[in-house]
Amino acid sequence: MENEGVYKVAVIGSGNWGSVAAKIIASNTIKQNIFHDEVRMWVYEETFPSGEKLSETINGNHENCKYLPGINLGSNVIADPDLENTVRDADMLVFVTPHSYAKGICKRLAGKIKPKAKAISLIKGMEVKKEGSCMISKLITDVLGINCCVLMGANIANEIAEEKLSEATIGYTEDKEVANRWAQLFATPYFLVSIVEDSIGVELCGTLKNVVAIAAGLVDGLEMGNNTKAAIIRIGLKEMRAFSKLLFPSVKDNTFFESCGVGDLIASCYGGRNRRVAEAFARSGGKKSFNELEEGVLQGQKLQGVLTAQEVFEVLNDKGWEGQFPFFVTVHKICTMQLSPSSILKCGSVHSSIQLVP
Ligand SMILES: NC(=O)c1ccc[n+]([C@@H]2O[C@H](COP(=O)([O-])OP(=O)(O)OC[C@H]3O[C@@H](n4cnc5c(N)ncnc54)[C@H](O)[C@@H]3O)[C@@H](O)[C@H]2O)c1
Incomplete structure (x- = not known):
């Protein structure tokens, strides 16, 4: 150009x-x-x-x-x-x-x-x-x-x-x-x-919010209400920031306050397709797989959050950081049916002062 x-x-x-x-x-x-x-x-x-x-x-x-x-x-x-x-x-x-x-x-x-x-x-x-x-x-x-x-x-x-x-x-x-x-x-x-x-910060925000949106959908499917959902979004945002900065120290805090950060997070946790399919997953009691639901709910559109949760988990595993990111690890284990949907309520983050026990 x-x-x-x-x-x-x-x-x-x-x-x-x-x-x-x-x-x-x-x-x-x-x-x-x-x-x-x-x-x-x-x-x-x-x-x-x-x-x-x-x-x-x-x-x-x-x-x-x-x-x-x-x-x-x-x-x-x-x-x-x-x-x-x-x-x-x-x-x-x-x-x-x-x-x-x-x-x-x-x-x-x-x-x-x-x-x-x-x-x-x-x-x-x-x-x-x-x-x-x-x-x-x-x-x-x-x-x-x-x-x-x-x-x-x-x-x-x-x-x-x-x-x-x-x-x-x-x-x-x-x-x-x-x-x-x-x-x-x-x-x-x-x-x-x-x-x-802050190209990397913007891209990490856009990528990681899909994992948080899955968690928000689980909370909707479990009918836990707005306070629980707000807690989940807050903990998710903290892990998004911590993960981004550990992986790429150049990432700027202010980026999380732009549309790509908190804006996208809110929109996706209330309206996006990851939230929608995760809600259906929780309503099925974790019995129908995400793959099966993606076909039925999205009709050709693709779900990004499940794959991203797995990719994030692989990075955490590789770096030995799983203990610092209980929220991301839990979302991945729920998506792969190793944990039940309600496990999302027990993943009080180490970055958080609250424990989400129902
Ligand atoms: N939809 C949204 O609201 C939205 C908003 C912001 C960002 N995004 C991002 O935009 C990107 C594209 O999403 P989208 O909503 O345009 O797509 P989509 O999920 O609606 O559609 C899937 C697309 O993949 C194509 N496809 C299927 N098999 C393929 C193959 N083997 N090789 C190549 N293409 C194939 C399909 O033809 C279709 O165009 C994603 O990374 C998504 O996260 C989506």
Whole structure:
């Protein structure tokens, strides 16, 4: 991405949030001369029983009838099932897929993108490797050799699709000018964007809140009420901060007060899909697995919290930190059915002065 010229944008992913991101971006590229009007969106192709392809229906109706029904994306959003073709001319790459697919997609893109392209990740999650854990933005930078900012926040996609007011946080590490350009691409009167120089902190907030949202859903399913839920959210937030700072000492406290921090945590613990599926899990008495419930409750959308809880547990295990994070450990053990849903009420954190015994 250079200073002069018109920037072409590609969106890699077309699920619920991916489609909303494309809609927001397309409404801005058409209004701002520094961006090319067309927004190319990579679609992981699906074929409906009628034989019609998802990408064809998006291009025909300007609507993603599977992941974002009833919302016009804009006629300048072009769905493309060909990943390489989607990114070929792009200067700005927006990554927005479930985190489990990120590595495979990056590997397919290596050597296929413009060398000066810049990336932003809207993906919540991390990759755990033997050599240590790696945030998705770093994975993108490592595999593709390009700068990668992150955008996270209290962003339940369906609400933003209806243009209800919300906030988001862009995190960057070195290049503020690039972060500003991303803000220009995303900001609208109903989508307020702020920028912080703490890419890792922003990304960790967005990732770890999914684990806390699972716990909040368990509390809802157990019908424990608002005070218990507030206690769970508070303890979760403390472990989010402690874990982030132990793993990456550069993470800033103030980041937790941005939309990506406490904002996203509240939205996810009251409204998100992780909360919803965890509530169903607790209502089943812990008898139906998360996998089974994900299929039935989310219908193709993906749950991130269970996998993230496992990834966090692997890091804790590897570092010998389990004793310091009883909340995260308990959520993982509940998700894997080693503990009952009500165990969440007994995981009074070492960071906490209260013991949550019912
Ligand atoms: N939905 C939200 O409200 C929301 C909000 C903020 C951030 N996010 C984050 O955005 C990211 C993307 O979520 P989403 O809501 O757009 O997706 P989604 O869960 O709605 O949809 C799943 C997507 O994965 C695709 N897919 C299925 N199998 C695939 C494969 N083998 N390879 C590649 N893609 C495959 C599907 O076609 C679909 O586009 C996630 O990291 C999520 O945490 C979501």
